[in-house]
Amino acid sequence: xxxxxxxxxxxxxxxxxxxxxxxxxxxxxxxxxxxxxxxxxxxxxxxxxxxxxxxxxxxxxxxxxxxxxxxxxxxxxxxxxxxxxxxxxxxxxxxxxxxxxxxxxxxxxxxxxxxxxxxxxxxxxxxxxxxxxxxxxxxxxxxxxxxxxxxxxxxxxxxxxxxxxxxxxxxxxxxxxxxxxxxxxxxxxxxxxxxxxxxxxxx
Amino acid sequence: xxxxxxxxxxxxxxxxxxxxxxxxxxxxxxxxxxxxxxxxxxxxxxxxxxxxxxxxxxxxxxxxxxxxxxxxxxxxxxxxxxxxxxxxxxxxxxxxxxxxxxxxxxxxxxxxxxxxxxxxxxxxxxxxxxxxxxxxxxxxxxxxxxxxxxxxxxxxxxxxxxxxxxxxxxxxxxxxxxxxxxxxxxxxxxxxxxxxxxxxxxxxxxxxxxxxxxxxxxxxxxxxxxxxxxxxxxxxxxxxxxxxxxxxxxxxxxxxxxxxxxxxxxxxxxxxxxxxxxxxxxxxxxxxxxxxxxxxxxxxxxxxxxxxxxxxxxxxxxxxxxxxxxxxxxxxxxxxxxxxxxxxxxxxxxxxxxxxxxxxxxxxxxxxxxxxxxxxxxxxxxxxxxxxxxxxxxxxxxxxxxxxxxxxxxxxxxxxxxxxxx
Numbered sequence: 073x074x075x076x077x078x079x080x081x082x083x084x085x086x087x088x089x090x091x092x093x094x095x096x097x098x099x100x101x102x103x104x105x106x107x108x109x110x111x112x113x114x115x116x117x118x119x120x121x122x123x124x125x126x127x128x129x130x131x132x133x134x135x136x137x138x139x140x141x142x143x144x145x146x147x148x149x150x151x152x153x154x155x156x157x158x159x160x161x162x163x164x165x166x167x168x169x170x171x172x173x174x175x176x177x178x179x180x181x182x183x184x185x186x187x188x189x190x191x192x193x194x195x196x197x198x199x200x201x202x203x204x205x206x207x208x209x210x211x212x213x214x215x216x217x218x219x220x221x222x223x224x225x226x227x228x229x230x231x232x233x234x235x236x237x238x239x240x241x242x243x244x245x246x247x248x249x250x251x252x253x254x255x256x257x258x259x260x261x262x263x264x265x266x267x268x269x270x271x272x273x274x275x
Numbered sequence: 276x277x278x279x280x281x282x283x284x285x286x287x288x289x290x291x292x293x294x295x296x297x298x299x300x301x302x303x304x305x306x307x308x309x310x311x312x313x314x315x316x317x318x319x320x321x322x323x324x325x326x327x328x329x330x331x332x333x334x335x336x337x338x339x340x341x342x343x344x345x346x347x348x349x350x351x352x353x354x355x356x357x358x359x360x361x362x363x364x365x366x367x368x369x370x371x372x373x374x375x376x377x378x379x380x381x382x383x384x385x386x387x388x389x390x391x392x393x394x395x396x397x398x399x400x401x402x403x404x405x406x407x408x409x410x411x412x413x414x415x416x417x418x419x420x421x422x423x424x425x426x427x428x429x430x431x432x433x434x435x436x437x438x439x440x441x442x443x444x445x446x447x448x449x450x451x452x453x454x455x456x457x458x459x460x461x462x463x464x465x466x467x468x469x470x471x472x473x474x475x476x477x478x479x480x481x482x483x484x485x486x487x488x489x490x491x492x493x494x495x496x497x498x499x500x501x502x503x504x505x506x507x508x509x510x511x512x513x514x515x516x517x518x519x520x521x522x523x524x525x526x527x528x529x530x531x532x533x534x535x536x537x538x539x540x541x542x543x544x545x546x547x548x549x550x551x552x553x554x555x556x557x558x559x560x561x562x563x564x565x566x567x568x569x570x571x572x573x574x575x576x577x578x579x580x581x582x583x584x585x586x587x588x589x590x591x592x593x594x595x596x597x598x599x600x601x602x603x604x605x606x607x608x609x610x611x612x613x614x615x616x617x618x619x620x621x622x623x624x625x626x627x628x629x630x631x632x633x634x635x636x637x638x639x640x641x642x643x644x645x646x647x648x649x650x651x652x653x654x655x656x657x658x659x660x661x662x663x664x665x666x667x668x669x670x671x672x673x674x675x676x677x678x679x680x681x682x683x684x685x686x687x688x689x690x691x692x693x694x695x696x697x
Binding site: 114115119120123124126127131134135138142143146147148149168169170171172173174175176177178179180181182183184185186187188189190193260265 | 364368374445679682690692695
């Protein structure tokens with residue numbers, strides 16, 4: 073499963089050696105160049121920016137399909153079809169969607185600590201623009217039981233939105249990807265639930 | 276490292292020359308000698324009205340600058356959820372290896388009101404050279420239950436501890452089911468995994484923190500108090516044509532922990548030894564109080580009817596003995612008398628050989644210190660040149676603990692920008 077981190081910084085095992093490190097390094101240089109981390113005698117701003125970006129990259133290890141499923145569960149034709157299918161158990165509904173698009177934001181505040189003492193806080197936001205094109209899916213009993221086609225187009229950007237050192241907003245990294253939905257979203261046995269269903273009580 | 280070793284050797288030499296020794300920190304209090312002052316615990320408390328939030332917001336209370344943080348906790352009602360409780364800096368940033376100055380808790384308030392929550396920091400005042408630090412361990416677990424433990428370094432004692440659990444409703448969250456002192460120098464945290472999205476493999480990333488004290492202080496024996504939660508009459512739903520009747524049992528228990536005599540209560544913890552805690556956040560009170568004491572209140576409901584037994588353990592500190600030693604004299608035969616008190620009235624003529632040896636050692640010490648100062652100044656010059664080189668490469672200087680800590684994170688869909696074409 074592709075993650076937001078992979079779209080933004082490259083795959084964990086990239087085709088080109090060092091590509092991920094290089095992208096994080098470039099973002100770190102932008103972050104340090106903006107003056108978002110303070111000058112200290114013990115270490116350089118780039119080193120501080122590097123640990124911030126490494127932490128941010130760790131946190132962004134979120135599968136793209138998780139973001140998509142969350143959106144479907146929030147507002148979508150698929151969700152409406154899933155709710156309808158619960159009212160008519162057993163019936164299978166075919167859902168065809170030409171285009172489904174939404175934005176998702178993920179903000180984080182990261183403290184830079186030097187020998188255990190916080191010396192600065194850096195705020196960054198990842199903006200994800202995700203589209204699903206030519207989706208054909210089948211819904212039954214509140215669950216997606218089959219996806220026959222669909223492509224994910226994802227564009228994501230990482231921005232500095234503030235810091236205790238200087239109030240400045242600049243872009244830090246950007247990535248785009250087109251992903252086949254059927255590989256990104258393997259459906260579990262019994263289908264992927266889109267609606268809250270009553271728990272089954274054991275007697 | 277070599278520099279410190281040499282410095283320690285010189286210090287030992289100087290102490291030997293002056294005839295004064297200090298007993299290591301783990302020495303039992305019963306030994307003869309002069310009892311150092313253990314200090315006294317001051318509890319700083321702050322009552323907050325947490326904002327409404329669906330993810331934890333941090334709140335902190337600080338020790339005074341001259342005090343040493345030893346532990347902390349909270350007193351909350353059942354309306355809010357306290358998800359973490361740990362030693363921190365003044366801004367609430369968890370301290371993972373340095374000097375803590377505050378205690379921080381994370382509160383989720385899903386109600387429409389602002390129920391009060393009290394947060395407390397236990398601080399050691401007047402403890403002489405005692406200094407607190409934090410040792411921590413962070414682990415990610417995928418199993419249903421797990422434990423994480425942090426251990427204080429040798430030469431320090433564990434005074435208290437805490438925990439934090441990464442809040443992630445999607446990937447799962449570790450629910451803290453125990454936070455308690457280990458028999459030696461550690462602090463352990465028991466974790467139950469609460470699943471997030473059913474389509475992701477649940478995981479829990481949890482940090483255990485041990486607050487460690489250095490100085491002339493030791494831990495008395497840990498004596499847990501067994502607390503059996505009292506179960507009330509089960510509350511059941513009425514059965515219908517489709518659903519069976521289901522029942523939940525309310526459980527409740529409270530315990531105040533104290534220390535004996537001259538001991539100083541620095542912290543407290545709890546560990547479930549039988550059954551499961553009732554609910555996800557049933558530990559409503561786990562805090563130091565000004566008496567001084569440690570208060571633990573647990574209240575919650577669960578379908579389980581098995582008895583719930585919790586070990587509540589106070590951490591009690593005692594001052595250790597600082598002794599004055601004499602070197603063995605020719606006539607006295609006092610070899611090995613490390614804990615005897617020097618008697619200034621003892622025969623002065625017998626001490627002349629000692630004075631001679633001590634004078635020689637002092638002379639040697641002065642020569643060694645001179646050599647050390649010369650060596651250090653040359654190293655400093657060379658290191659200053661090296662630092663420029665290092666910083667050009669963007670790396671922190673050796674020995675600098677540079678880290679990034681996630682303070683808060685939040686995600687949201689922009690619902691007004693959803694677009695769909697069928």
